[in-house]
Structure formats: C-alpha cells, structure tokens
Amino acid sequence: MTVSRPSGAPQRPIYLDYAATTPVDEAVAEQMVQCLTREGNFANPASRSHLYGWQAEEAVEQARLQVAELINADSREIVWTSGATEADNLALKGAAEARRRAGKSAGHLIVSAIEHKAVLDAAQWLAEQGVQVTYLIPNRDGRVDVQILKDALREDTFLVSIMHINNEIGSINDIAQLGAVCREHGCLFHVDAAQSSGRVPLDVVAQSVDLMSLSAHKMYGPKGVGALYVRRHPDVVIAPQMHGGGHERGMRSGTLATHLCVGMGSAAQLAKDKMGSEPKRIAALRDQLWQGIADLPGVRLNGPVEERSCGHLNVAFGGCDGEMLLLSLRQLAVATGSACTSATMAPSYVLKAIGLSDELAQSSLRISLGRYTTEEEVAIAVSHIREVVEKIRK
Structure with missing residues (x-):
C-alpha cells in the first residue's frame, strides 16, 4: 500500500x-535572538568596563556551564571554538605543538582509519611535519578493539584520537575502555563527540577523556560554534593555533559571538533534559x-x-x-x-x-x-x- x-x-x-x-530548536533560537539587538546581550563579552559587557559575559559563562554539565566537566575546562572541526584541529595540532615547545621529539599519534576528515586531515598535516601516525583499522562493525589500540601504543605516543560515534554508520566506540588504556599508558586521549551530544550519555571523568570536541549544530543548536573540552591537569597542555588577544585562557583568541555561545548552551541543556x-x-x-x-x-x-x-x-x-x-x-x-x-x-x-x-x-x-x-x-x-x-x- x-x-x-x-x-x-x-x-x-x-x-x-x-x-x-x-x-x-525553536527554544534555542528564542534565546539567541535575545543576544542580537540593542535591547539584548549584544555586547562584546570581553568588554569588562561597563554593564553591557558584564551582561554578555554572564550569558556566555552560563552557556559554558550548560555545555560543561552535558559532559560532566568543569566550566573552566570548556574552550569555545567555531565548531568541531576547529576543536579537532586545536586538539591534535595543539598537543603536538605543546610537545615541540617542551623540547621533545615529534612523537607518535594514533587515530582510527574512519575518523572524520577534520581529524584525518589534521593527522596528515602533522605527518608532514614529522609526526609518526598510526591508523587503526576498525572491525567490521566499525568499532576500534581495545587490544588493537594496546598493540599500537609506543613509548613516544603522545595522543590517541578516536571518535565516539561514527558520522556515517553510527557505530559507537567504548571510549571508557579506550580512555582507560590511554590513561594507564600516560598519553592524551581525544574524542570527537560531534555525533554524541543528545544521543548517548557523556561523562569525561568516568570515560577518562582528556580532550573532547563538540558541535552545536549536531544537537539542534546553531552552526558556527563548538567547543573543546580540555581537562584541567598539568599533563594536558594545548598550544594555541589562533593568536590575538589571549581569549579562552590563551588557547583560542577571538571575540566570542554571544548569540552562538548562548545557542550552544541552550541546545546542550535541552539535550541533557531529553536524554x-x-x-x-x-x-x-x-x-x-x-x-x-x-x-x-x-x-x-x-x-x-x-x-x-x-x-x-x-x-x-x-x-x-x-x-x-x-x-x-x-x-x-x-x-x-x-x-x-x-x-x-x-x-x-x-x-x-x-x-x-x-x-x-x-x-x-x-x-x-x-x-x-x-x-x-x-x-x-x-x-x-x-x-x-x-x-x-x-
């Protein structure tokens, strides 16, 4: 029929x-609109000399907290970006650059062969700079086996990047197990979680994640904004890839778009509520x-x-x-x-x-x-x- x-x-x-x-989401859009006109929080959040800037900063920090609560993080661990692609690049290139600045060798990077292009292309660029890259082949279900990761780890492995949910086939990696292996080995663990928000529970503490990329437009928020979770720990050091003002604790310079941050925060709150x-x-x-x-x-x-x-x-x-x-x-x-x-x-x-x-x-x-x-x-x-x-x- x-x-x-x-x-x-x-x-x-x-x-x-x-x-x-x-x-x-309409509720998200309503929150964003209130940050666009002269009657709302249109000001620069970095303008700390007047009421307009204070109110914009307060809105941005509330949104930062909402994003943090979605993944069980501290709000100080959330770095605003233009999206998950920038967050992926900041994680991989930032970790590699921090290693170089510390006077260490280029080192070894591990990624899965079915990562998003934002990770694969960043890994390829790092390979051209001298970083040795290992690509893990997933099983027929599209998941990375823990033993394959263990076998690939080396003494100079500084970062492992494995996505949570694959964007094409939807396979879900057990990032808690993979993260535990990385934590025990002493290397950083980055997770591209662009497809995860609102679809599966996220807990960066329980899942032993050091770096996590998030995207607003994958969870009913606006395009043009994302975030990188950076665990507050002396061993987690990320060098900035964009300079000019030292915003976001020096990791990502640039004037924040209040309406986009508020949109992502609102979307994160909705995702948490609807989980x-x-x-x-x-x-x-x-x-x-x-x-x-x-x-x-x-x-x-x-x-x-x-x-x-x-x-x-x-x-x-x-x-x-x-x-x-x-x-x-x-x-x-x-x-x-x-x-x-x-x-x-x-x-x-x-x-x-x-x-x-x-x-x-x-x-x-x-x-x-x-x-x-x-x-x-x-x-x-x-x-x-x-x-x-x-x-x-x-």
Whole structure:
C-alpha cells in the first residue's frame, strides 16, 4: 500500500539527514535572538568596563556551564571554538605543538582509519611535519578493539584520537575502555563527540577523556560554534593555533559571538533534559524504518546492529547505483555518506574500511533520524524507498 502525504501538506522532502546537521530548536533560537539587538546581550563579552559587557559575559559563562554539565566537566575546562572541526584541529595540532615547545621529539599519534576528515586531515598535516601516525583499522562493525589500540601504543605516543560515534554508520566506540588504556599508558586521549551530544550519555571523568570536541549544530543548536573540552591537569597542555588577544585562557583568541555561545548552551541543556526519552523514541523509529525495507532483495545494514547511534541507518542497496537512487528518492532528503565528502564520487572510505566492496559502498545511503522525525514520515519513507528500489531494479 502506498502511503501519501496529507492534503495541503508542503511538498518539501522529508528531512532524514540529521547526521549532517539539525535544525535549530525553536527554544534555542528564542534565546539567541535575545543576544542580537540593542535591547539584548549584544555586547562584546570581553568588554569588562561597563554593564553591557558584564551582561554578555554572564550569558556566555552560563552557556559554558550548560555545555560543561552535558559532559560532566568543569566550566573552566570548556574552550569555545567555531565548531568541531576547529576543536579537532586545536586538539591534535595543539598537543603536538605543546610537545615541540617542551623540547621533545615529534612523537607518535594514533587515530582510527574512519575518523572524520577534520581529524584525518589534521593527522596528515602533522605527518608532514614529522609526526609518526598510526591508523587503526576498525572491525567490521566499525568499532576500534581495545587490544588493537594496546598493540599500537609506543613509548613516544603522545595522543590517541578516536571518535565516539561514527558520522556515517553510527557505530559507537567504548571510549571508557579506550580512555582507560590511554590513561594507564600516560598519553592524551581525544574524542570527537560531534555525533554524541543528545544521543548517548557523556561523562569525561568516568570515560577518562582528556580532550573532547563538540558541535552545536549536531544537537539542534546553531552552526558556527563548538567547543573543546580540555581537562584541567598539568599533563594536558594545548598550544594555541589562533593568536590575538589571549581569549579562552590563551588557547583560542577571538571575540566570542554571544548569540552562538548562548545557542550552544541552550541546545546542550535541552539535550541533557531529553536524554532520558528522546534517544529511545528515535531508535524505535529507526528500527521501524529498517524493518520496513530489510526484506528488499540485496539490502544489507552497514555497521553494527546493537552498538549503534539511535538515529543512524546506513544501508547498502545491492544492484542499485547510489547516485541514481539518491536522485530518485525525491520525497526524502538523505545522503550517500558524510556531508564533508558529498562532492566526491569516490566510495566512502568508512565503508571501505569495514570491508565493503566499491560497488556496495557506492550503492549505500545514510538515512538519519532526529528530534522532529514522526511515525508518519517513517511510513512515507518506507513506502517511497520500496517503490523507487523496485523501479530501479526493473
């Protein structure tokens, strides 16, 4: 039976690309608007000589606290950035530069082979500067085994960077176990948690994390703002990568955008408040969608069945060209892979790393659900996918 939209409904496609970005929650937007006009907190938070600056600073510090509480950190450990990409670069390059300034050798860096490009490209740049880099190959579920990490550690390993949730297949790494290994070895542990906020609980203390990258626009906040958690400990030293004013305890200079910081703080508070119910609801819808298409010939799930983010569904449609499938699914806004690699026709390096052939990787779609996904939308998506796949195969 074909499910159609209600009469009078807008013809925009159903949004199922929440892993790429999320719409700003209305409650978050309301908080941000109050920081934009002359009646609100529009001032420079670093202006400490008048009331306007004090109020803006107070709003920024409240937002910093909200972000810290989401991951069980001290607010003094939160460094504002322009997003998770800058946070990743600050973590990797900052740790390497701090080591160089201490008069040590370039050292050894470990990353997983399916990290976000922000980590992989930063690692490649460091390799060109003399840092030796080891790339850990995940298992077929897209997770890094603890033993593989143990085997890769060296005496001069100064940093391990492993993402919490993979942005393409949604696999969840056990960062508590991995972090414990790093802490025992005496090297820093960085986690790209851009996909984690609001989807799984985060606790930098219990999970032995030294550095954690966060992004506002992945958790219903605005684009253009993120944060790097930097553990307050003498062994955790990060050299700044941007200079000019010494903001953020000297780690990241630049005038803070009050409205963006407030937006991220508000989004973090909402994510924390909804943690008990939202992931379960989204996971149920994801499973409903998968069950509706799993019996199609040649269809297979990419990544783990159990240890997977609530909203991620990466599916290979054997026998179908991914680009043709994407263009034919006009009622749905989905993706063939990560948004940062959507301009390339090459098969996903993530899917290749977990063992898929070029053909299967190029026939795969990433479908991601979120806060505003409804049961009706899932029913429409199932019907539309089945109809399109059957037409393409014919």
